[in-house]
Amino acid sequence: xxxxxxxxxxxxxxxxxxxxxxxxxxxxxxxxxxxxxxxxxxxxxxxxxxxxxxxxxxxxxxxxxxxxxxxxxxxxxxxxxxxxxxxxxxxxxxxxxxxxxxxxxxxxxxxxxxxxxxxxxxxxxxxxxxxxxxxxxxxxxxxxxxxxxxxxxxxxxxxxxxxxxxxxxxxxxxxxxxxxxxxxxxxxxxxxxxxxxxxxxxxxxxxxxxxxxxxxxxxxxxxxxxxxxxxxxxxxxxxxxxxxxxxxxxxxxxxxxxxxxxxxxxxxxxxxxxxxxxxxxxxxxxxxxxxxxxxxxxxxxxxxxxxxxxxxxxxxxxxxxxxxxxxxxxxxxxxxxxxxxxxxxxxxxxxxxxxxxxxxxxxxxxxxxxxxxxxxxxxxxxxxxxxxxxxxxxxxxxxxxxxxxxxxxxxxxxxxx
Numbered sequence: 424x425x426x427x428x429x430x431x432x433x434x435x436x437x438x439x440x441x442x443x444x445x446x447x448x449x450x451x452x453x454x455x456x457x458x459x460x461x462x463x464x465x466x467x468x469x470x471x472x473x474x475x476x477x478x479x480x481x482x483x484x485x486x487x488x489x490x491x492x493x494x495x496x497x498x499x500x501x502x503x504x505x506x507x508x509x510x511x512x513x514x515x516x517x518x519x520x521x522x523x524x525x526x527x528x529x530x531x532x533x534x535x536x537x538x539x540x541x542x543x544x545x546x547x548x549x550x551x552x553x554x555x556x557x558x559x560x561x562x563x564x565x566x567x568x569x570x571x572x573x574x575x576x577x578x579x580x581x582x583x584x585x586x587x588x589x590x591x592x593x594x595x596x597x598x599x600x601x602x603x604x605x606x607x608x609x610x611x612x613x614x615x616x617x618x619x620x621x622x623x624x625x626x627x628x629x630x631x632x633x634x635x636x637x638x639x640x641x642x643x644x645x646x647x648x649x650x651x652x653x654x655x656x657x658x659x660x661x662x663x664x665x666x667x668x669x670x671x672x673x674x675x676x677x678x679x680x681x682x683x684x685x686x687x688x689x690x691x692x693x694x695x696x697x698x699x700x701x702x703x704x705x706x707x708x709x710x711x712x713x714x715x716x717x718x719x720x721x722x723x724x725x726x727x728x729x730x731x732x733x734x735x736x737x738x739x740x741x742x743x744x745x746x747x748x749x750x751x752x753x754x755x756x757x758x759x760x761x762x763x764x765x766x767x768x769x770x771x772x773x774x775x776x777x778x779x780x781x782x783x784x785x786x787x788x789x790x791x792x793x794x795x796x797x798x799x800x801x802x803x804x805x806x807x808x809x810x811x812x813x814x815x816x817x818x819x820x821x822x823x824x825x826x827x828x829x830x831x832x833x834x835x836x837x838x839x840x
Contacts, residue, residue, distance in 0.1 A: 433501075455599065463477055480514075505533040508535055511544050541575050558577050560580075561578065601676075602679075604650070606661075618639060622637070624636075658671070667685070688727050689750050689754065690725050690753070691728055691747060692756050693722045693737075702762055707719050709735070731749060739759065740801065741779050741804060743804070765800070767798060767839075768837070772796075776792070778809045789803070808827070810825065
């Protein structure tokens, strides 16, 4: 606990600061009594000795003892070893009423250092029908060590001071409210496999944002458990592309709630088939039958979309339009040839337009050359082109001229007018 935790504070100093403030925030909570047991704070550990009995109930359970607990926390010094099992066993006897909901919050930065096994003690208490529910908060612990606490109860890592503050608040809220929630973003088969997306929970029917979460799977591959206020109704927004919503969500108190929302997703990958470098071309994506742009994706990129049909407009010259379908966990490719460059030079200003010959032999408009420009460079898709132009100082349509040229991928074609 004496290891540095940033900002010039050790873990014990940071933990004491946050814990004292948190105890203060609990003051006045209905039907709540707290106590404080500390271990490893009385007998210094040496090279030849560690006191495995160094655990003490410093402040017993009592109504309105928050100030006593808070003041005691401020005086604690980390000196000794880590007798978790003995402290856990002793803590079971600290509770004055076995009929109450008895909760232990164990805060540690180390694993069991003495000869007892916390799992054995946890089973022993269970066999005696001692109804305690430990929550373990590991301060800066290697996550593999936290697995050792699985047999004791719910455990959470806190790898920084701010993380400890948030975890402590979440655990306490879970204890007091006893209401938890998970949000299942279901794939096409109804399995909650979709994740890693931002979720907003608004007060139902309003724009008041109450919670923001990045959807996460826990280390067992299940949607993470959240603690949110069950006294409110919510509108859920999951920020997929396009976003999905669920309105008027009500939570049931004192139980675990599961919010189900369908969000099956796959991928659109945009690629040049033959490019030797990057070109700054983007792809506009719309849902089929709708004109609203839901995303503008770069070429040579992959993005995740809700399963369904889409219309895409590739913002190259000339424009390319395609219809694509996204399937569950699949990747739909949008492939186009790399463009080439059209370099033009003109001695006088001119009115000029560029056309491309389509598959049926017709000429389709592509681009208007800037009449104020005497030269420039344009990226064009491969194909047969024609420039139709007239110098601006010649006031007769008879002075209309044409120049044909061809564009090849990754090549530069130069035309002088």
